Amino acid sequence: FLFLGGNNSGVSFHRHADAWNAVVSGRKRWFLYPGDRAPPGGVHHAFEPADWLARVRVPMLTNAQQKVAALIDGSAAAVEPLECVQVAGEILYIPEGFYHATINLEPTLAIGIQNVKPLGATETAFYESKKKFQEAEKLLANEL
Structure with missing residues (x-):
């Protein structure tokens, strides 16, 4: 896959088989959650990443009282994403x-490779x- 996007563009939360992403130019900020933890705010393809950042992620960081309580009781790990900034x-x-x-x-240019292995019983x-x-199509084509 070839990905080309402008400043503040991106892809909303989703998941698939394992993949690699290489940034050729620009910088890309990543938010990741293990598959057993859906991201706070849910998975919505109409929910732009910048909206998620403003509505969900920033409040998680700025509400200090809740953040301290979450760190103390251990629930912070359940809501905090793994984050990184990937550079060229x-x-x-x-x-x-x-x-x-x-x-x-x-503005960022990246190349991605996704494994085509399915993710579960339904996809399998x-x-x-x-x-x-x-x-079956091939067999029928050969018989005709």
Whole structure:
């Protein structure tokens, strides 16, 4: 995949099979959650990453009283994302099933490679059915 985005553009939270992302130029901010923890605010493709940052992430950081309480009781790990800023020349690996979203901090060009391995029983069944359908199409084409 080739990704080209302007300042403050990005991709909302989603997940898929494992992938690699290499930034060629620019900078990209990443927010990641392990697959067993959906991001606060949910997964919405209409929910722009900048909106999530302003409405969910920034309040998590600025409400000091709640943050201290979350650190004390250990629940902070459940809401705080893993974060990093990826710069030109760096490659980031995203494990299978991790929820992730990005915001480009400036015009950014990146290249990504995603494993095509499915993520679960439903997707496995879909890909197996698709493969069988394609094989059947080939057999029918050869008989005609």
